[in-house]
Amino acid sequence: MTTAVVPGSPLPSQGDGNVYYILTDDFAYGSKLFPSGSMCFLKERLYLRSIACGTTSTRCMRVTMLDDHSIATVEAEILQPVNEEEAVFLLAINNLNERLNCFLDRCSLEVAVKATVGQQVIVDLSQHLFTGTIRYIGKISKSPLSSPLCPSYFGVELQGDGEGKGHSDGTYNGSEYFKCKQNCGLFLPLNKIQFIPALGSDPVREEPKPDVDEVVPVKAGDTIGFYLDDIFRQGIAMDVYKEGPQWFVKVCPEEEGPTDVFRDIPMDSVVKEGLLSPVFEPDMAPGSQRQLKRERSGSGEELESEKQSLDVNSMVQITLGKGNPVSGIIRWLGYLPSIEPKMAGVELDEEKGVTDGEWLGTRYFHCPPKRGLFVKLQSCQPDIRFQCVSSGLLDPRTCSRMDSPKVLANFPPLRNGTAVRVLQGRMRGIQGHCNSCYMDAALFSLFSCTSVLDSMLFKPSLPPDGHVQKILRDEIVNPLRRNGFVHANSVMQLRQQLTEKGQCSSFATSEKDPEEFLNLIMHHILGIEPLLKLQSGGQKEQECYCYQIFIDKQEGLVVPNVQQLVEHSFLSSNLKLVEIPSCFIIQMPRFGKEYKMFSKIIPSLELDITDLLLDSPRECFVCGDVATEECSECFKDKMFAVTGMKQYCKSCCRQAHSHYQRKAHRPTKLHVPEEFQSRSHMDSPRIPRERMELFAVLCIETSHYVSFVKYGPEKENWLFFDSMADRHGDENGFNIPIVTLCPEVAKYLQLPVAALAMEQPRDMEGVAKRLFCDAYMYMYQSKKMALYK
Structure with missing residues (x-):
């Protein structure tokens, strides 16, 4: 292994510094366990000297841990180099997973x-x-x-x-x-x-505070006068900012017609309303000005009628400059102090605003910083993406102007505060339409906050299938990660393509199940490698993309967790994982949309698959030595722990089965890798555990799919997504997708099983009931394997 494993990592030059690494997986060394996210280093000169002498192992490296300064020999494959500029910022993060x-x-x-x-x-x-x-x-x-x-x-x-x-x-x-x-x-x-600026958004100009001795004569909200093209005009100051030594005013002129075209005017070229000379004041009443504008519009009555139809939560477009329209949602309507026209407070889809909902110190609505804008209601146009709803319910075949803008640049998944800022709110997520919730929920779960299946977006595809991949990448995933919103039309295009590629002619209209969609797009169209490789009792390997849990009703499992269900299912079917999957998608034991085997299921935030792996070293669950035998009957014995396969070393197996109740058990031999056959647990490191991380859960109550997504490392870091949470209009309207925070989930994750079993679903806070009672599909990821697949 060299220090140039990752592109961009600096190669050692002089040998006088250190080479820094981060562990991408847990690693046991002696009695210590170094969790993934731990950082370590080694001296460049020692590393270079060992290379010159030919003594460096290609499998292990002897490093010093930064957390406790202990020295350990770590497998090279779980070490990723970090340059020193980055290492100092990573070291400040105490949560290793984060x-x-x-x-x-x-x-x-x-x-x-x-x-x-x-x-x-x-x-x-x-x-x-x-x-x-x-x-x-x-x-x-x-x-x-x-x-x-x-x-x-x-x-x-x-x-x-x-x-x-x-x-x-x-x-x-x-x-x-x-x-x-x-x-x-x-x-x-x-x-x-x-x-700020956030990744993918336009650079946001920093607004320096004026110096103590510097007096700014104009502030946002003032009515001002200025010359433009040798003609004196009036307008409203929307923003005041400084570039270099000069101050500018962003002005919304009053005479620009029905659409705002903002002007950036030097401060020394404007004059505040109170200082305007009477000769420059308008020679007609405000009502006459509006009448003149109505006449200039050529269709004044229609224009006024159109503006009157706009209300709070209406989706609108505003032109900030020539050829620079932005879209947003009206959050407030009313009149601002000293401004005669009716105004709209708009939350923009992008960070091109100047406020977070405040105007001159008074808050009128709430939105993220740089997303709010106050404009004349007259300047708001109905969003062109929704102008054809009267001619068909968001039907792409009749609404050619509704195509969502493609985002050709690739964006990483959203995490932590970025996920909250970009995704939370109304008209966020993926817009539902015509029974699309199964696909909306699946796509949001797989791509919003994780990159584990980004291979679907970039794997080379043959020309016929490349169009499907481009729609998925450029019109769904990238817009979701950049703007936090995907229009229903983009998903409809994908559904139409799936209808053409698949055997079913109803993908564009009928309700389906998520696994049907995932199997079709992963296997039949994009042809990605199967996510799971399973083997049952020495038979031929089976490959699949989703795993369905099949178990008999267990009296001891009243409120099971996912770990228990997976272990019971694998044991009853005599299954093993041939290799560690990068993504493990698990369907719960429920059949159809009504029947479910358990009234509640507890999400396992981590899924330990160590003992589910074929021909992998395993620990005796009693003493920790290398296990040589497994007993399926002991697994069901109530004397033992409720989770974890029951495997033993020779001595512990003999002792456990000396009990009269277990003498009839028939343990099976386990394959022990050659390098572990002579290992003694007294002086060797513990066998590392292979754990997968929960990143999303799909739920269905009756016939509607929603999803929960884990956007950060804490137990409270959950988003709830519903692509059809609300609706605008009647049968000719459209669905409003909503993404909300649901930290209340953490409260129920911490409850004892007995207390959770007694919780009445109708009394559970927020949307927690849906996660615990309606789970349909759990999605787990191995970030270590995702690096190689």
Whole structure:
């Protein structure tokens, strides 16, 4: 193994520094277990010397762990190099799982390395997002003598609603790193902040605060006068900002007709309303001005009627400049102080606004920073994507203008605060239409917050199937990750293609099951490698994409967890996994849309598959030595633990089966890999566990699919997605997809099984009932295997 495993990692040059690594999987060494996400290093000179002498092992490397400075010999295949610039930011993240996520997703690291003091950020504090400005980047304590690295943090000054929610004034442990108001400062690792501009959005201009001695004569909301093309005009100041030494005003002119065309005017070229000379004031009443505009429009009555039809939650388009339209949702309608026209507060789909719902210190609605805009209602046009609903319910065959914009750039999955900021809200996620919920929920689960199946998007495809892949990648996944919204028309195009490719002619209209869709697109169309390889009793390998749990009704399983169900199912079918899957999709024991075997199922946040692997070393569950025999009858014995296969070393097997109740058991021999046959548990490391991480759950109550997605490492980090949560209009309307946070799930995950069994579904908080009572399909991932598949 060389230090150039990952493209972009620096090669050792002088041999005077260190080479840093992160563990992509748990690793046991002696009595210690180093979890995935742990970091370590070795001296370049030692590594280069060992190469020159030919003594370096290709399988293992002797490294020093950064967390406790212990020395261990670690398998090279689970070590990924990290350059020093990135390592200092990763080291500041205490949660090892989150640290590994930041390394694997990459984008947060790349942005962190390029971050500068004065840059605006969004801070994630207990699921609430606040704006702030970076005031310091670097270490906040001395590095221990035994450690070559000291973690780097971001010193952030909270602003707006976040003021007073910090913990310092820029001082930490008696040392001052920056200055700010009391309780407005925080020192945070990179996983707790999101940078502005966000990945994929247009750069957001930083708005410096005016100097103390600098007086800005105009502020947002003022009515001003200015010259444009030698003609004096009036308008409303929408924003005031500074570029270099010069101040500018973003102006919405009053005479631009029904669509706002914002103008950026130098501050010294505008004059505030109170200073306007009477000779420049309009020579007609406001009502006359509106009448003139109506006449200029050529269809004034229709225009006024159209504006009157717009209401709160209407989807609209606004032109910020020539050829620069943006879309959004009206969140507020009314009149602002000193402004005569009726105004609309709009939450934009992109960060092209100037507010978070505040106007001159008063809050009118809530939205993420830089997503809000106040404009004249007259300037709002109905969203062209929905103008044809009267001629057909979002039918692509009759609505050619409704095509969603393609996003050709590739975007990583959304995690943590970014996932909340981009995905949460109304008209978020994937819009449902015409029985599409099975596909909407599956696609949202597989691609919103994980990259485990991104091979579906990039695997080389033959020309006939390349069109399906382009729709999936450019019109569904990338728009979802960039904008947080996918139009129903994009999914309809995919459904029509599946109808043409598949044996069923009703994919575009009828309700299907998620596994039917997944098998068709993965196997028959894109031809990706099967996710699961199974073997039963020495027979020929079986390959599949989803695994259906089949078990007999178990009296001891009243409220089972997923771990128990998988183990019972594998045991009853005498199945083993031939290899570790990168993605493990599991269907629950329910048949049809009504019958389900268990009233509640507990999600296992981690699925331990160590003992389900074929010909893999396993531990005696009693003493921890290498297991040589397995007993399926002991698995059902109530004397033992409720989870975990029951395998033994020779001595423990003999002792366990000396009991009269177990003398009739017939243990089966296990295959022990050659390198483990002579191992003694007294002086050898424990066999590492293979665990998979839950990332999504599909649920169905009657005939409608919804999904839960895990967007971060904490138990509270859950999103709930419903592609048809609400509706606009009647039979000629359209569905409104909604994504909500559901931290209440964590409360029930922590309950004892007996207490959870007694919970009445109707009394469970929020949407938790749907996760525990309506689970249909669980999705697990192995990030380690995803690196190689």
